[in-house]
Amino acid sequence: MADVVKIGLLGCGTVGGSLVGLIHKRRSAIEHTTGITLEIVKVAVRSASRERSCPLDPDTVTTDASQVVQDPSVDIVVEVIGGIEPARTLILDALAAGKPVVTANKELLANCGAELYAAADKAGVDLLFEASAAGAIPIVRPLRESLLAEDLSRVMGIVNGTTNFILSKMSLEGSSYGDALAEAQRLGYAERDPTADVEGFDAGAKAAIMAGIAFGARVVAGDVYHEGISQLTAADISFAKRLGYSIKLLAIAEKFGTADDGTSEIGVRVHPTMVPNDHPLASVNGSFNAVFVEGAASGELMFYGRGAGGDPTASAVLGDVVDAALNLRQGNYRRVPSGPKAKIRSIDQLESAFYLNVEVEDLPGVLSQVAGVIGGHGLSIESMEQHGTGSGARLVFITHAAAEHAMQGAIAELKKTSVVKGVAGFLRVLGE
Numbered sequence: 001m002a003d004v005v006k007i008g009l010l011g012c013g014t015v016g017g018s019l020v021g022l023i024h025k026r027r028s029a030i031e032h033t034t035g036i037t038l039e040i041v042k043v044a045v046r047s048a049s050r051e052r053s054c055p056l057d058p059d060t061v062t063t064d065a066s067q068v069v070q071d072p073s074v075d076i077v078v079e080v081i082g083g084i085e086p087a088r089t090l091i092l093d094a095l096a097a098g099k100p101v102v103t104a105n106k107e108l109l110a111n112c113g114a115e116l117y118a119a120a121d122k123a124g125v126d127l128l129f130e131a132s133a134a135g136a137i138p139i140v141r142p143l144r145e146s147l148l149a150e151d152l153s154r155v156m157g158i159v160n161g162t163t164n165f166i167l168s169k170m171s172l173e174g175s176s177y178g179d180a181l182a183e184a185q186r187l188g189y190a191e192r193d194p195t196a197d198v199e200g201f202d203a204g205a206k207a208a209i210m211a212g213i214a215f216g217a218r219v220v221a222g223d224v225y226h227e228g229i230s231q232l233t234a235a236d237i238s239f240a241k242r243l244g245y246s247i248k249l250l251a252i253a254e255k256f257g258t259a260d261d262g263t264s265e266i267g268v269r270v271h272p273t274m275v276p277n278d279h280p281l282a283s284v285n286g287s288f289n290a291v292f293v294e295g296a297a298s299g300e301l302m303f304y305g306r307g308a309g310g311d312p313t314a315s316a317v318l319g320d321v322v323d324a325a326l327n328l329r330q331g332n333y334r335r336v337p338s339g340p341k342a343k344i345r346s347i348d349q350l351e352s353a354f355y356l357n358v359e360v361e362d363l364p365g366v367l368s369q370v371a372g373v374i375g376g377h378g379l380s381i382e383s384m385e386q387h388g389t390g391s392g393a394r395l396v397f398i399t400h401a402a403a404e405h406a407m408q409g410a411i412a413e414l415k416k417t418s419v420v421k422g423v424a425g426f427l428r429v430l431g432e
Contacts, residue, residue: 003035005325008042008074008099010065010090011081012052015104015131015317016043018310019078020054022318036325042068044081069094076324078317079103088112095119095127100324100333104131104317110205110221113212117336126333128320133206134159136312137305138319139291143213144337150295155214156252157291158284159206161308162190162197163229163249167272168285170237171246177232189287189308199228200270203251210291211253211268217342219253219268225347227271236272236425239357239396243383245274246282247427256345265345274355274429281430348405353382355398356407357425358414362393366419370395373417377410378402392421401431 007023009016023038031037043056044065062068069077069090077094079087079101087108094101096119103109109116109132120127130140134157143155158164162184169180181198184190196202204224212219229249240247250273257264275282280302284290289307294300306312327333356374360366367386374381380400387394399407407426414420 003329004037004039005328006039006041006073006075007321008044008068008071008077009040010044010068010077010079010087012043012045012054012056013080014310015080015313016078017052017054018314019080019317020056022311022314024055026318030322034322034326036322036329038321038325041073042071044068065090066093069097069099074099075328076321077101078321079105080317081105082107084108084111088116091116091127092119095123095125098123098125100126100128100328102126102128102317102320102324104129104313106132106202106205106209107221110208113209113220114218114338117338120333121335124333126324126327127336128324128334129209130320131313131316133209134289134291134303135161135305135307135309136315137289137291137303137307138316139210139303140213142303143210143293144334147214147293147295147298148337150298152214152255152293152295154252154254154294155210155291156250157303158248158281158289159251159291159307160197160203160249161287161289161306162194163203164284164289165189165287166198167229167232167247167249170232170234171241172285174234176234177230198230200226200249203249203270207251207253207268207270210251211266211342213337214253214293215255215264215266215342216337216339217266218338218340219266219342219344223268223342223344225269225271229272232272233425235357236427239425240274240355240427243274243355243396243398244277245429246277247272248275248281248284249273250275250281250430254350264343266342267345267347267350269347269350272427274427276430279430348408349403351401351403353399353401353429353431354379354407355425355427355429356396356411356423358395358397359389359421359424360393360395361419361421362388363419366393367395369417369419370414373413374399374410377406377413379406379410394424398429
């Protein structure tokens with residue numbers, strides 16, 4: 001006879017509703033494979049009268065979330081309400097009561113992860129969060145388990161489906177930013193207020209989670225430098241395509257130095273990036289996500305799939321629920337590796353190649369003058385194009401890798417140079 005594991009669900013919105021449906025659909029297969037029957041016995045919702053597409057027993061529904069945590073029949077708590085509070089308090093209470101927790105809450109983990117990891121470890125129960133980083137893409141578990149002993153140097157990727165959809169529409173179909181965003185909202189990829197997505201906050205939270213797991217250090221959302229895509233123009237897209245690049249909003253976490261001698265630093269950033277068309281990330285389009293991992297022994301690995309939406313996210317949550325149920329039956333748990341607070345390398349000290357689009361007067365000697373400013377800040381030019389604009393000229397540069405502060409210094413000086421009308425575009429360029 002199968003063991004029954006009873007689930008308390010905090011939240012029944014898009015992800016929670018998909019999870020309920022998926023458990024009903026997959027219950028028999030899970031029981032056949034694991035010998036465990038999953039049963040939802042308590043569900044906390046904001047409004048009990050709201051009509052829902054998922055099958056819910058009215059007797060299981062409550063508007064008091066604490067009832068779910070305190071119910072002695074609940075074996076595992078699943079949190080999909082999002083935000084910091086009351087999610088943080090509810091999860092801590094569940095862990096203190098010895099109940100494993102599965103969450104998809106990237107904002108909470110990116111800000112309070114260390115506290116939650118410690119609470120789970122003290123209680124000796126699971127805290128699982130695969131769905132917090134890349135939806136259905138399994139990346140947390142590989143970083144946490146399969147690659148635990150690997151010396152990872154970089155984890156980067158496209159981890160926000162909304163922005164990738166928008167950039168794909170702009171690049172492949174010539175849509176304006178506004179039209180692409182409006183379509184993303186119509187299709188349900190973007191919220192009515194898209195700020196968290198388009199300004200890089202969502203990707204930044206995911207980057208903090210992945211960096212902490214990959215490098216064994218405490219990284220919080222505030223450590224992540226972020227820029228969004230709202231300032232990108234059709235000209236940026238056009239020049240990138242002409243030069244053999246695709247523009248993607250990348251989350252990049254890098255480790256510098258070694259932990260053994262205490263000199264290691266971590267740089268974590270989110271910003272639009274020109275990705276060479278021959279790089280695997282360049283071909284990731286639409287609402288799909290991908291995470292690229294680089295290790296000393298493993299080399300380069302890429303994880304690809306749907307990174308958002310109710311069903312994909314619910315799939316990752318359900319995988320964690322089954323994992324937690326098996327561990328609960330066996331009397332063990334998986335500890336989240338968590339080290340000391342990371343030493344963060346500021347964006348000014350991080351290096352990359354750069355794209356620079358400068359509008360200038362169409363006069364003799366202008367090119368050498370602009371190139372002189374760039375070179376004077378220690379930047380080496382890899383390639384340059386010059387185009388007439390009717391009222392002047394446009395100089396487009398790709399530089400070799402250099403520190404961010406060098407490029408920012410050059411831009412500041414260019415803006416004060418008499419022959420320069422303005423800096424029309426600036427992007428980081430993904431290198432080796």
